[in-house]
Amino acid sequence: MANYLVDLNADLGEGFGAYVVGTDEELMKHVTSVNVACGFHAGDFMVMARTVKLAKKWSVAVGAHPGLPDLQGFGRREMKVTPEEVKSMVMYQVGALQAFLKDAGMHMQHVKPHGALYNMAARDLALAAAVAEAVKSVAPEAVLVGLANSELVNAARSMGLMAANEVFADRAYNPDGSLVPRHIPGAVITDPEQVVERVFRMVYHHEVIAVDGSKVFIDPDTVCLHGDTAEAVALVAALRNGLTREGVTLAPIKTVLASKGL
Amino acid sequence: MANYLVDLNADLGEGFGAYVVGTDEELMKHVTSVNVACGFHAGDFMVMARTVKLAKKWSVAVGAHPGLPDLQGFGRREMKVTPEEVKSMVMYQVGALQAFLKDAGMHMQHVKPHGALYNMAARDLALAAAVAEAVKSVAPEAVLVGLANSELVNAARSMGLMAANEVFADRAYNPDGSLVPRHIPGAVITDPEQVVERVFRMVYHHEVIAVDGSKVFIDPDTVCLHGDTAEAVALVAALRNGLTREGVTLAPIKTVLASKGL
């Protein structure tokens, strides 16, 4: 039964100064882990302090969500950065979030790169290794979360770090296991029933049906949900209820990995 | 003899991206502690990584040098910030530097606010308390360095933190113990002999002659030197030699405090 545990995670703390994004507290009622922006692509020291306090209140596990130094682009624009730059930018952001966790008497459960950094580290081994080195050095007890079956997960495991395979509840997959880019029609799945069915199939049967109808092997440790709209929160709640009803236990990433002996 | 120990500190790691400031490595040969910029008023994740490695190479004790979020103003422009903002901005920056120290297998010896934050925390009790709370929460083993006899030192000690009184080797003092502002003629002392004599008097006799000729009580734990010019490095070397010749032992801040039973 160990395989029937899975984590639900969401990106939070993505405001900046006067800018507010999403409904962080609503989301926290439904997910088991949250990824907190660290001031580069979003978030600032005030937002981080508030977000960590909320996470404590709702007892959700916290991870760092480091991104490229590009607030205007929300960390979604790829930049030519070296492995050395990546290692240092991840260390900086992870360290900054650790301060707020320490202040709240909490631990950092995981680290998950954001946006373009996530995508670059999924396919580029040198950048993946740089992220993993940063985590190993600064938060060796943390789980490194990456795209399922990606270079990032490989790099983390080969370095002896805990790593988690992440899947996306509402995104279509290519036959090679990569995500269909957002601008392509059908890339985002909005029907709650379909979302629940897809995640359930991933968790129980370790497969997802790609856009060409082929089956792709996938064994999710954690499921990512987007929570920046009211509809999104409803979808998160629907997924939580749907999975629970089907006998899937929701638990933080570390518990999921432990249940699998990872 | 405990009083005849003193620390020499300098601000380092103040570059940013392609911008290089000062001659960090030269300075490290002469001082016992360095204050490393943390990315807000100066420094970035690449500069911090390099600076910490240099500090390890030269075996100097490292402290965080958090500043206001104002790169253009180099953290020297006062901003109206709340105690809550100050606490969080210091936690963020201290945490970020801790990551690089952890990577290098080093500890954070001290925290010293920079520029306008330093001045504001010297005279405003609420901001001083905010800085001290941040340090207590995130780096409780670190020494908080503030202007000698200032609110910052008071706040730190009343909270049970180690605190160090800082003096300025090359700056004139007002009768109330504050520094004469830089733009006033005579505010900066450039003659090496005079600098050595003044510091010696502070260390041995616990006094400094203010601009009006009056004597101000001052008991320095650490002496700040500026190192952003070639002349400055020469001055640092002169001070080091002059103090050593007069029987003053130079040692990192924590050693100085320990020798005083603080």
Next chain:
Amino acid sequence: MANYLVDLNADLGEGFGAYVVGTDEELMKHVTSVNVACGFHAGDFMVMARTVKLAKKWSVAVGAHPGLPDLQGFGRREMKVTPEEVKSMVMYQVGALQAFLKDAGMHMQHVKPHGALYNMAARDLALAAAVAEAVKSVAPEAVLVGLANSELVNAARSMGLMAANEVFADRAYNPDGSLVPRHIPGAVITDPEQVVERVFRMVYHHEVIAVDGSKVFIDPDTVCLHGDTAEAVALVAALRNGLTREGVTLAPIKTVLASKGL
């Protein structure tokens, strides 16, 4: 009848990157002038391009809304800046917005400083003069908008610039003509009827009842409305309708000034 013209203005284009603020297009249907953020306290080059295009579509007059270089603080935190810095930061931002207006075949109607810069220029003559010099140099045909009866309006007029007295529709006034700070109870007036009545009294009778019941002389050229919430848009619409019903003509700032022979 010349006195019975007034302009309604609102701050717009205050998003940044992925961050969206307010309902700019809704507001544009109701106001006669808009103040566009220029990238320092809010806004960026993409937001500015979009906002100027919208203003063209809805035929509202556009002004620059330069602020302090403090995105995190939304330009609301006072900073110690010199008149020289203020002159240059205003020139920079005004010039940047002029580019987008030129691209759209439009002219810059006015310049109105934002937030802390607005408040500092209202009471500090040297900073007021610096703002006015910047406008005179870069946009001499533009109207400089400042707090009614403030140093900024004085500085602009003494330099031969057109200047407009701004009042706040939903804010309580002190007996000296300054605004009651937001954190004080009663500082913000939310009842639409009361807002209409107050503005009507200002426009027709050149007075506002201060918090102590005294009458303050005020002759508004332009009325500022905040539009960052749905309620705010409703209030703007209510004010527009109320004033029109009472025989007040709404017109852009330059038309209002021309009607007064200013």
Next chain:
Amino acid sequence: MANYLVDLNADLGEGFGAYVVGTDEELMKHVTSVNVACGFHAGDFMVMARTVKLAKKWSVAVGAHPGLPDLQGFGRREMKVTPEEVKSMVMYQVGALQAFLKDAGMHMQHVKPHGALYNMAARDLALAAAVAEAVKSVAPEAVLVGLANSELVNAARSMGLMAANEVFADRAYNPDGSLVPRHIPGAVITDPEQVVERVFRMVYHHEVIAVDGSKVFIDPDTVCLHGDTAEAVALVAALRNGLTREGVTLAPIKTVLASKGL
């Protein structure tokens, strides 16, 4: 004889806040045009104000030097930006510099993209067109300067803008006319005699010897020199003297283009 005119240009105003780069005033004594950073990859409103005043003092023609929004990377890291983003970021920066030129009673002679933006616009037609559209819209009288024979020069000319072919005095060329990347040995030529000889050959004979010994056609309108070191200033002076001695007339870009009937 028209071909024997050429412009010498240098990048200036690349400081930021307390950071100083290069010896701007020394360089201005030797070049005929300067490219002024506009606050994105370098420069800020204070640096721009100072640099424009210096350019006026030394009577050098001024151009805008817009870059990617990446101060830490000095605009040298490629970022995935859309043509729409490029158009708006160039408009913003050109407009900002125009303000300082207006204040100084000067005109903008040219626009030359910086660093990664320059390289991207040299090879990507859509980005090249975006830069050209921005210039056409905001500074239609300005010359657009691009890598000789690049897409940027093509895009500008096809849009009816004046365009200038730029060559690099101290850089080795590939057989296809592109620059040998800096990290490859021999990419940078430091011997003054060789630099003068190469530029002279370009100006008189319209050719450069590529790294493989082949001849590449090149007809320079302007020659770029780097001036961020003391040696660089000496090289600029040597080139100026060498070219003058050989009968080449140095003149601002617009004069050079006019002499060629462009």
